[in-house]
Amino acid sequence: MNNSADKMDFDVLIIGAGLVGASLVCALEKVVTKQGLRLAMVETHDLNQSRDIPPSFDARASALSWGTCCIYEQLGLWPGLAGQAEAITEVHVSDKGSFGLSRLQASDEGVPALGYVVKNYVLGDVLLNRLRDFQKQGTVTVFSPDEVERLSPVPGGMKVQLKHSEVSVSLVVLADGGRSGLMDQLGIGLEQRDYHQHGVIANIALDRAHNGMAWERFAGKGPMALLPLTGDNHFEHRMGLVWTVPDEEIDSIYNLADDDFLALLQDRFGYRAGRFLAVGKRDRYPLTMRIAKEQVRPGLVILGNAAHAIHPVAGQGYNLSIRDTMALAGNISNSLESKVSVGDLGRLQEYWQQQLSDQSLTSRFCDGLVHLFSRTDSASVLFRNLGLVTLDYCHPVKSKFTRKAMGL
Structure with missing residues (x-):
């Protein structure tokens, strides 16, 4: 020195x-x-x-990529996390009401999980x-x-x-x-870039097991994500919701009664993940880069x-x-x-x-994902659905995309 x-x-x-x-x-x-x-x-x-x-139902969680989990293993932290981490074995990406979808699978990359979801606390x-x-x-x-x-x-x-x-x-x-x-x-x-959107986060109870599936669903004016969570004493099947909502809709959606919120969420997301039974405490925050x-x-x-x-x-x-x-x-x-x-x-x-x-x-x-999947014009919808189909069938490209998402 x-x-x-x-x-x-x-x-x-x-x-x-x-x-x-x-x-x-x-x-x-x-x-x-x-x-x-x-x-x-x-x-x-x-x-x-x-x-x-x-409270267990309301506990917020984060998705740790496979690369981050490997880093925490290297630092000797993973043993303290592993018993309370829920594996993401597959990510299902789709555009509601359209033909495009792609599945990213851990088995294709020779790893047990694409990442894990861990409660923040x-x-x-x-x-x-x-x-x-x-x-x-x-x-x-x-x-x-x-x-x-x-x-x-x-x-x-x-x-x-x-x-x-x-x-x-x-x-x-x-x-x-x-x-x-x-x-x-x-x-x-x-x-700074203001997306004129808010993120709504909450935990959701479902009527069926998630089986390690995470969902990235593009519907309406913004994407929705569901992340697999461990069960609790009240609900065995739970997922963490991250819903991107345009600023002009945030007050009306955020302030809905629980039953009305679940009904709207079900209508926007569809039934691919199952039926939504309950929602925990909701939080909101403006989305900017x-x-x-x-x-x-x-x-x-x-x-x-x-x-x-x-x-x-x-x-x-x-x-x-x-x-x-x-x-x-x-x-x-x-x-x-x-x-x-x-x-x-x-x-x-x-x-x-x-x-x-x-x-x-x-x-x-x-x-780029935000802009592409927040557009509702027919040309953009067709372009992104063709992209999803191409991604699903072009294995070298999908593998590269998946490994980037895994932090590798």
Whole structure:
């Protein structure tokens, strides 16, 4: 390390102990133990305080691609998740009322699952427990509850003004989702695209088993996704709904009584997945694509949702962030091995260039799906249905498409 870096209190400070920030800590464990990385984290919430567990029926879940599951296996996290993860063995993609459909199957790729659906609180608890273990072992210094009030560039890194203290670090990793205002403070802008849509998410009970099937159904003015979930004490057959709704319809749909909501959902989706019996707590959020105009600066990396938030149509956002996380961990390790500051701009630009293709391809892929499958004119309907049929019968193309969705 150079002389200026030697004066730093820490090599790396991660801001935010959410799913991405905690995953980065896990990815850096060997860098700490084998290469002497000085690692710290700041989190506004008290990490030692017990968290409320949502009712089982209403618990939100995320789809982890096969590639992300392999990463968590590599980090020693998967054993804590596997018993509560529901496998996606097939994805059924179709356009309601039209002839086009395609099936993506894990068996075609020689893997047991295309991915797994895990409740968010389960994933959070596994990561949090590992983080607490690292804290006890001295692997990571945790400032919690605490808050970053100001980031100031200094020679060799950043000065970080916390609510209760001040530290200097070679590299700050901003992984707080961008909600803290630190990106505004640093003058880092966002490229934004408003889709004029909202996502409605809820858990749905069905009258039949999902058998590991996930559904991507294009109907009306936006896509609907159903993800297989584990059963609970009340309903054996459950799926997680992500419904893309145009802004002009969101209030009327979101505010429907449960029976009316289910009836409309059944009418829009159809009966391919079965009959919808019950719906849990509903949430809504506006859908936009946001990409940070700068993801690296000297002594700074933007990671996770702070770096890029993409449309949930293909469930790729979190999986993309985990791939970024592993690439950054590798970059930090290589910098230490080369005796270069982990905050060196040239090294960080290598990380960003490495991930740029993945980020661009994934965001364009999701953006293209939104536009293609939200159109209702006859030419667009014919084009996408021909595309689905072609995809289903052209096995090399389908395999490439499937493996990209698997994060491989």
